[in-house]
Each structure stands twice: as structure tokens, then as C-alpha cells.
Amino acid sequence: MGQKQEKYDVVVLGSGIGGLCTAALLANKGYKILVTEKLPIIGGRCATLKYKGFKIPTGVLGVPMAGTFKSIFEEVGAEFNVTPMTVPPKHRIDNEIIDMSKSNQPDAILSRFCGDEKEIEALKKGINRAQTWNFPSNEISLKDYLNQYTRDEKLIEYYSNLSDRILSTRAHEISAREYFQSFAGSIKDFQSGVGFAPEGSMALMKALKKVIEEKGGKVLTQCRAKKILVKEGIAEGVVIEDKKGETTVRTSAVVSNAGPKKTVALAGKEYFDKGYLRELKNMVPSLQIWVSTISDRPLFDVPLLYTYETRRLVSFVSISHVCPKLAPAGKYIHYSISSPVSQTAPRNLRNEVNMHIQDLKDSVPDFNKYGQVLHVGCYWGEWPTLANAPIVGFNGIPQKTPIENLYNVGDGVAKKGGWAGGSPGCALSARIVVEDIENRFEPG
Amino acid sequence: MLTVNEETCVGCGWCQTFCPQDALRAWGYLEIDYKKCDECLVCIKFCPTDSLSMADVSHHK
Structure with missing residues (x-):
């Protein structure tokens, strides 16, 4: 030939x-x-x-x-x-932005979600069991697993948010086994701290x-x-x-x-x-939506804001605090990330994007005044967020x-x-x- | 004429960042501003899902 x-x-x-x-x-x-x-x-x-002079991630941040x-x-x-991120994240719970840097974070956040300490203790027993000696079944969801220990929806929402943020899949859909195995395995690496390439x-x-x-x-x-x-x-x-x-x-x-x-x-x-x-x-490829927002001042005072009980938004990264070179001098860039409620149900992509933007308006204090959406990137299907989401x-x-x-x-x-x-x-x-x-x- | 295959385009917006004419906008799906597009073909090279192509529409003219 x-x-x-x-x-x-x-x-x-x-x-x-x-x-x-x-x-x-x-x-x-x-x-x-x-x-x-x-x-x-x-x-x-x-x-x-x-x-336009800014830098946008295609996935890994x-x-x-x-x-x-x-x-x-x-x-x-x-x-x-x-560059390591040295400032702890803040959390937006019940329309309030909370700095938990001086408290034991997971415990303090759970207390914000549920006032009943008995419920929290019961849930923690279940989490501890799964994390230390008995991985749950692959045939049940994280929500089903946690429901054995608590019926408190707000507590479940906390874990659902965490699962969404890290694995782009919410508690009712993610395999309980894979959730805990991920945290014991590859995700564990993040416990050593998170950094960003400048x-x-x-x-x-x-x-x-x-x-x-x-x-x-x-x-x-x-x-x-x-x-x-x-x-x-x-x-x-x-x-x-x-x-x-x-x-x-x-x-x-x-x-x-x-x-x-x-x-x-x-x-x-x-x-x-x-x-x-x-x-x-x-295989179930998963969807994540990445929105890049620019401004001439930082829209949030610390690098990371976790948002709960939103339509879609789970995290907002005010990256210029850590990596100023991602924006031109005097400008700032922010990245925010969301996933749909379900990775397997039909969805309208434009609605998903619009809900993400609405969440930014509602959750990030200075977004309405100074923020401008620069770019929207959706990753799914043949160019997915996770090529094989760890669902039930x-x-x-x-x-x-x-x-x-x-x-x-x-x-x-x-x-x-x-x-x-x-x-x-x-x-x-x-x-x-x-x-x-x-x-x-x-x-x- | 630049054409997007809506079956395979995921709306990642890579093409938007490489378009010298600022003729593309991804917002869940891709919008093409034909007034700005000068058919330079740069976007086609950068599309991760091979969803962009030039359609021959000469017979419509």
C-alpha cells in the first residue's frame, strides 16, 4: 500500500x-x-x-x-x-455563609444540618462501620445505606452533596460500596491536601x-x-x-x-x-457543568465555597486567590461546578446550565453586582466527566x-x-x- | 457553512475558546453566529467529539 x-x-x-x-x-x-x-x-x-486572556480548566482543577x-x-x-490551598473552605448552609475553620468541620457541619445529636451519632456509627470494617453492598445506594441509620433528610443531603462534589453522583444513585471504597482508595489522596497548578x-x-x-x-x-x-x-x-x-x-x-x-x-x-x-x-458516563465567571474583583473572600440545598451548584472556586496568573492583571476568574440530580434520567442541558447560573446569583454574594459568565462547558456522553460513574x-x-x-x-x-x-x-x-x-x- | 452534529456535540465549549471571530457560544448546546463565522475551520480541529464540519450548501444558493 x-x-x-x-x-x-x-x-x-x-x-x-x-x-x-x-x-x-x-x-x-x-x-x-x-x-x-x-x-x-x-x-x-x-x-x-x-x-479572552483568561485560563479555563477542562476538568482537572x-x-x-x-x-x-x-x-x-x-x-x-x-x-x-x-500551589497548595492553605485556607479552609467556607460553607453556605441555610442562606448563611459559615466559616468553620476553627471547628471540627464534619461534626460542625452535621450539627448545622441537624440539631438532634442522637441522629448524628447513629449516622456516624454507620459511616464508621462502612469506612473501617464492612463495606456495604454494591446493590444499594448511599442513601439506602444511610437510611438504615437515620431518616433525617438534611443529614442525607450533606452526604449527597459531598458525593456530588467529588463523584458527580448524588446519594440516591451512587453505589454505597463504591462511595466508601473511593474514599478509602483513590479519593483518600486528597486528604493530604489539595493544590492547583498556578x-x-x-x-x-x-x-x-x-x-x-x-x-x-x-x-x-x-x-x-x-x-x-x-x-x-x-x-x-x-x-x-x-x-x-x-x-x-x-x-x-x-x-x-x-x-x-x-x-x-x-x-x-x-x-x-x-x-x-x-x-x-x-457504562454510565456522567455529566458535569463547569461555569467560568470573571470580574474585576474577587467574588468571594476565600478560595473555596461549598454550597448546600441549591438547585444544582455544589462548589464555587475563587481560584484567583491561589493562582492569580489564571486571569490578566487586575482581573479575577472563578470556576463553579454542578451535576444533574440524576445521571441516568433524561435532562434538558440548557435548563441545567440556567439552574447553575441562578444558583450562582443566589449563593455567591457579589455575583450579581460584579460577575460576568465567561464560558460554560458541559462534559458528558462521549466526552464525559466520569467515563463510568459508580452508580448502584x-x-x-x-x-x-x-x-x-x-x-x-x-x-x-x-x-x-x-x-x-x-x-x-x-x-x-x-x-x-x-x-x-x-x-x-x-x-x- | 459550519454545521454542528447535535447528536454528538456535548457543549464543552472548546471551540468557543479557539474561534478567532468569537462566533461560537456554548450554553448547554452550541450556538453559531453565522454573521461572524468566516469558515476558517479552526473550531473543527479542536472539537474533541468531532461534531463540527463544513456542509456544502452551494446548491441552496
Whole structure:
């Protein structure tokens, strides 16, 4: 066919966190790596968009100051330039903004929600049980689990808000098991503190790219994977296409950060058994709405405001307090985040956006006077917030696929026996795949 | 003429940030201001879901 031929030890499709962490770890161990990215910019949901002089996140905002994600930067020698958030968040409860920095936060917030200490104690017993020695079932929701200990709707609302904020899924829909396992697993990394990249999260992805290139790897943008080549059930290459035309790349392993469904489409459905395809069909991608608001003064006095009992809004990040370079001099940018009440029911996206904006008007004191919406970003469907939301009955898709030497990374795939999302989860998926590749073949 | 595939567009608004003419606005779904759009095709390159394309409407003219 006259196509160009190249050879790499491992080809990584997609330059999100999972893809670049995999590539950087392997390049650092001596593997010859090619990363292909169909878009002109790297980072995926950890990129930073520039608009009218401001910087807008595409997903990843706060990253844990320790744990799996950071450990990869340390291992490969990539710069982890993250400014820790040192001021505690404030909370908006019952139309009042409350500073709980001097109190034991969870207890103080629960007391605000419910005056009955007995109810709180009973609930805490249930939480403690789930957190320490007995994960609840995957077949019940967090709400069902908590209802065994309390019927107080306001207390349930607190946990629903927390679950929405961190896992974009509310208490009536999230799997009780996955909720608690996430907090004991990947989400635990956030307990070490949260930090923000001063000029946007994309700088972290660029730091990984730099390492990959320094170690002899290649990261090609505007380079689209057209086909994963499979022979006798084994992945043996990828056909890629860029401005110069098509190239056949031979490789020992293909790692896809394009999402499990896209991986199947690229390799060909015929190589996957019905059971695997059914599991992919049952994946529930979740929606989150990100609104960027600008102003010529900060709209809130601390970096983080958590809002409760709103229509949709759960958090408002006055990021310029921590990262002034995300806005031009003398200007401020703020990010706010919401999810729908249900991740599985039909919804009207425009209504969802409008409810978010109305919540901003109601909840952020100076929004009406000085705030101006700069940008609205919705992430769902084929470009989701979570590729596989951990709802009741959740079934994790593993990193390995039915095709030998073909792996998935990113938040669409889980750790063994559970969900692992966000930046720590994506990084974890990379670690798991790298370990398998390392055990199976040597570089070169 | 720039066309958006409403089945696949999620309204992420990436295209809005790259449009040199400020002709695009995402608000749950994408609005295109055809008076401003000069068909430079930049948005098509940056669409993560491949939802933007140029439709040939010459036969309507």
C-alpha cells in the first residue's frame, strides 16, 4: 500500500492523564514510546483553554498534594508545580455563609444540618462501620445505606452533596460500596491536601510530555489513530494518520486512553466477546457543568465555597486567590461546578446550565453586582466527566482487554474490584498497566 | 457553512475558546453566529467529539 512503517515498544493513544502517566513511566524505564493525540493540544480533561486572556480548566482543577498522581511525577523526574490551598473552605448552609475553620468541620457541619445529636451519632456509627470494617453492598445506594441509620433528610443531603462534589453522583444513585471504597482508595489522596497548578493543570501534562521526549519518546498532536491492528487475538500495531498521511506503527503493546468504547471501535468489534461488549454498553458516563465567571474583583473572600440545598451548584472556586496568573492583571476568574440530580434520567442541558447560573446569583454574594459568565462547558456522553460513574450495580471495566497486549487507561477503567476516578484514579490505571507491561516484556 | 452534529456535540465549549471571530457560544448546546463565522475551520480541529464540519450548501444558493 506504500504506507510508511515505524516501530515502537509501546503506542499510547490519547494524551490524557492515564495516557501520559503510562508513557512517562514506561519511557523512564527505557521503553521506546509513541503517544498519539488527535487534537492540536495535549491533556484531554487535564488541559487548560485560553479565552479572552483568561485560563479555563477542562476538568482537572485541584490535585492531591501526595499519593499516586504525584508519585509518578517524582518517579520520572517531572516538575510537579502545584500551589497548595492553605485556607479552609467556607460553607453556605441555610442562606448563611459559615466559616468553620476553627471547628471540627464534619461534626460542625452535621450539627448545622441537624440539631438532634442522637441522629448524628447513629449516622456516624454507620459511616464508621462502612469506612473501617464492612463495606456495604454494591446493590444499594448511599442513601439506602444511610437510611438504615437515620431518616433525617438534611443529614442525607450533606452526604449527597459531598458525593456530588467529588463523584458527580448524588446519594440516591451512587453505589454505597463504591462511595466508601473511593474514599478509602483513590479519593483518600486528597486528604493530604489539595493544590492547583498556578498556570493551569495543562502545565502538569506538559511536564510529563517533556520527560517522555527527553527519554526518547514521541508525542504527536493532530495525529489520529485510525485502526488498532490485531492478529490472532494479539494487538500488534496501530495505523495512525497525520498531515503527512498514514503510517503503520508496529508495537509490542497498545495502551488506549481514548475510552474503552473507542478502543473497541478502533480494534474491531469482532475481537471482543459479547459479555465484554455488554459491560461496555452498561457504562454510565456522567455529566458535569463547569461555569467560568470573571470580574474585576474577587467574588468571594476565600478560595473555596461549598454550597448546600441549591438547585444544582455544589462548589464555587475563587481560584484567583491561589493562582492569580489564571486571569490578566487586575482581573479575577472563578470556576463553579454542578451535576444533574440524576445521571441516568433524561435532562434538558440548557435548563441545567440556567439552574447553575441562578444558583450562582443566589449563593455567591457579589455575583450579581460584579460577575460576568465567561464560558460554560458541559462534559458528558462521549466526552464525559466520569467515563463510568459508580452508580448502584456498578461493574468496573478492567485495564486489560480480551485482546492480548491491548490495554485501557483513564477513568473509564477501574482498579480490581472497584471504581477509581479523578486524577488519582487515572494515574492508578497507568501504574497497573505499566506493571503488567514491565512483567511481560523488556524494552527494545 | 459550519454545521454542528447535535447528536454528538456535548457543549464543552472548546471551540468557543479557539474561534478567532468569537462566533461560537456554548450554553448547554452550541450556538453559531453565522454573521461572524468566516469558515476558517479552526473550531473543527479542536472539537474533541468531532461534531463540527463544513456542509456544502452551494446548491441552496
